[in-house]
Amino acid sequence: MKSHTKYLTFNVHARMDFVHITPQVQEAVKESGVREGLCLVNSMHITSSVFINDHESGLHEDYKRWLEELAPHEPISQYKHNRTGEDNGDAHLKRQIMGREVVVAVTNGKLDLGTWERIFYGEFDGRRSKRLLIKIIGE
Amino acid sequence: MKSHTKYLTFNVHARMDFVHITPQVQEAVKESGVREGLCLVNSMHITSSVFINDHESGLHEDYKRWLEELAPHEPISQYKHNRTGEDNGDAHLKRQIMGREVVVAVTNGKLDLGTWERIFYGEFDGRRSKRLLIKIIGE
Amino acid sequence: MKSHTKYLTFNVHARMDFVHITPQVQEAVKESGVREGLCLVNSMHITSSVFINDHESGLHEDYKRWLEELAPHEPISQYKHNRTGEDNGDAHLKRQIMGREVVVAVTNGKLDLGTWERIFYGEFDGRRSKRLLIKIIGE
Numbered sequence: 148m149k150s151h152t153k154y155l156t157f158n159v160h161a162r163m164d165f166v167h168i169t170p171q172v173q174e175a176v177k178e179s180g181v182r183e184g185l186c187l188v189n190s191m192h193i194t195s196s197v198f199i200n201d202h203e204s205g206l207h208e209d210y211k212r213w214l215e216e217l218a219p220h221e222p223i224s225q226y227k228h229n230r231t232g233e234d235n236g237d238a239h240l241k242r243q244i245m246g247r248e249v250v251v252a253v254t255n256g257k258l259d260l261g262t263w264e265r266i267f268y269g270e271f272d273g274r275r276s277k278r279l280l281i282k283i284i285g286e
Numbered sequence: 287m288k289s290h291t292k293y294l295t296f297n298v299h300a301r302m303d304f305v306h307i308t309p310q311v312q313e314a315v316k317e318s319g320v321r322e323g324l325c326l327v328n329s330m331h332i333t334s335s336v337f338i339n340d341h342e343s344g345l346h347e348d349y350k351r352w353l354e355e356l357a358p359h360e361p362i363s364q365y366k367h368n369r370t371g372e373d374n375g376d377a378h379l380k381r382q383i384m385g386r387e388v389v390v391a392v393t394n395g396k397l398d399l400g401t402w403e404r405i406f407y408g409e410f411d412g413r414r415s416k417r418l419l420i421k422i423i424g425e
Numbered sequence: 426m427k428s429h430t431k432y433l434t435f436n437v438h439a440r441m442d443f444v445h446i447t448p449q450v451q452e453a454v455k456e457s458g459v460r461e462g463l464c465l466v467n468s469m470h471i472t473s474s475v476f477i478n479d480h481e482s483g484l485h486e487d488y489k490r491w492l493e494e495l496a497p498h499e500p501i502s503q504y505k506h507n508r509t510g511e512d513n514g515d516a517h518l519k520r521q522i523m524g525r526e527v528v529v530a531v532t533n534g535k536l537d538l539g540t541w542e543r544i545f546y547g548e549f550d551g552r553r554s555k556r557l558l559i560k561i562i563g564e
Contacts, residue, residue, distance in 0.1 A: 148287050148426050148564045150461040152532050183289040184423055185326060187463060187528050191539030193478045199386055200332045205366035206378055213357065213379055218491065227483035239484055240491055243523055245382055247477055250326050250389055250528055252421035254291050259419060261330025280537060282530035284462055284563060285423060286287045287426050322428040323562055324465060338525055339471045344505035345517055352496065352518055384521055389465050389528055391560035393430050398558060400469030424562060425426045 151179030153281040154191075159273035162220070163241070165207050166268040168197075168279070172251075173258055175281045182256045184285015188266060189248035191278040194238035196245035196269035199260075214241045214271075238271035245269045253285055290318030292420040293330075298412035301359070302380070304346050305407040307336075307418070311390075312397055314420045321395045323424015327405060328387035330417040333377035335384035335408035338399075353380045353410075377410035384408045392424055429457030431559040432469075437551035440498070441519070443485050444546040446475075446557070450529075451536055453559045460534045462563015466544060467526035469556040472516035474523035474547035477538075492519045492549075516549035523547045531563055 153175045157166060172188055188197045200206065218240035223229045226236025249266060252259040260266075268279055292314045296305060311327055327336045339345065357379035362368045365375025388405060391398035399405075407418055431453045435444060450466055466475045478484065496518035501507045504514025527544060530537040538544075546557055 148462075150563065152461075152530065152537070183291075184287075185324065185421065185463065187530055189528075189530075191542060193539070193541050198382065200378055200382070201367075203367060203370065205369050206375065208366045209375055209379065210382075217356070217495070227486045228479075228481060230483055231481065236484065236487055239478055240487065243476065243478070243488075246385065246524065248528060250328075250387055252291065252326055252328075252419055254421070259291070259421070261332070261417060261419075263332050264330060278539060280530055280539075282463065282532070282537070285289065322430075323426075324463065324560065337521065339517055339521070340506075342506060342509065344508055345514065347505045348514055348518065349521075356495070385524065389467075389526055391430065391465055391467075391558055393560070398430070398560070400471070400556060400558075402471050403469065424428065 148284060148286060149179060149181050151283045155279045156276055157268055158276045159270040162273050163211055163271050167202055167265060168268050169266045172266050172281055176253055176258055176283055179283040181253050181283050181285035184253045184283060186251045186253050187282045189280050191280050194235050194242055194272035195277055196242045197249050198245045198269055199249050199264050199266055201263055202265040235272040241271040287423060287425060288318060288320050290422045294418045295415055296407055297415045298409040301412050302350055302410050306341055306404060307407050308405045311405050311420055315392055315397055315422055318422040320392050320422050320424035323392045323422060325390045325392050326421045328419050330419050333374050333381055333411035334416055335381050336388050337384045337408055338388050338403050338405055340402055341404040374411040380410040426562060426564060427457060427459050429561045433557045434554055435546055436554045437548040440551050441489055441549050445480055445543060446546050447544045450544050450559055454531055454536055454561055457561040459531050459561050459563035462531045462561060464529045464531050465560045467558050469558055472513050472520055472550035473555055474520045475527050476523045476547055477527050477542050477544055479541055480543040513550040519549040
């Protein structure tokens with residue numbers, strides 16, 4: 148069995164934004180030499196997500212509006228978590244909607260994605276450095 | 287390490303509906319010859335889900351009503367994504383609630399599911415042909 | 426390839442509560458002897474979750490309030506699922522928000538978690554015995 152581990156670092160300038168990372172994940176699969184296996188991609192932080200959806204700016208605006216409705220940033224006093232001095236209570240909730248991780252099949256040495264599937268890093272508490280993990284196992 | 291890849295195709299007649307697929311996934315595990323490993327089942331589309339929950343029609347009606355409240359289909363103009371000519375902006379949101387994939391343990395050659403766990407394909411933008419991926423790795 | 430399977434049982438006294446399980450999962454990784462691989466942790470029930478987030482009591486109260494707003498327990502008659510005699514329709518919805526499972530990388534024989542990542546069992550229909558599965562594969 149082969150395995151390959153890679154860490155990526157992001158520093159997103161907005162509080163909430165989505166970064167397209169399919170090329171970097173595909174590159175990690177290539178480096179692994181794995182032809183058949185599984186590829187895990189997860190945020191290593193608890194106020195951000197890795198998710199798969201469409202690479203379409205209108206949809207991304209829809210996600211931002213919707214997540215802000217489901218878990219508004221303001222007023223920050225509505226979250227007990229913010230009593231710790233943080234102002235990111237909403238980000239912990241938004242991340243649960245969008246998910247922590249994706250697991251993608253590796254087939255014939257490539258990410259086995261559908262036509263429109265693209266991998267994104269989803270940031271909900273940006274303006275600081277954050278890490279993401281890619282782990283590929285297989286043969 | 288063994289691996290097995292299988293694709294299933296669905297054409298759901300309703301816009302939103304759930305299809306029970308546990309038997310097909312169990313069949314794929316049997317074909318794989320894997321006794322101990324992991325089984326990934328994911329939608330290859332971005333307006334549908336694979337999820338695990340109860341095989342109970344009342345619950346499925348509850349899910350449909352709830353998802354429609356959280357991300358209504360109408361008016362379609364509320365979604366910027368629909369400016370592309372699509373009318374499925376809501377489906378991209380519903381799918382994030384229900385998830386893209388499940389990963390199930392394979393133990394003694396079978397899906398290691400709890401008593402009431404059943405695997406479903408969840409469609410949120412039906413009336414077109416869509417694919418699902420099953421990937422099993424292990425020994 | 427090595428594999429290790431372990432089941433944990435929980436009996437949470439409240440209807441909704443979160444139990445920190447990172448040490449038990451780390452112990453299972455140690456038992457497995459796996460140095461590089463993947464660790465699946467999933468609820469075997471359909472009214473509970475396994476998720477990763479912060480070990481902070483204020484945040485956990487925020488989650489409970491938020492989930493109760495998104496899928497209220499009362500009135501139980503609002504859920505068709507409860508016509509079966511159950512009163513846990515809401516729990517099946519809450520669990521979809523928080524997720525069924527997490528997949529965590531194993532690197533150098535340890536769970537490869539970010540600084541603040543902690544694994545939790547999330548109960549939404551407690552006061553009964555429930556099982557969780559840990560499956561580790563790798564080398």
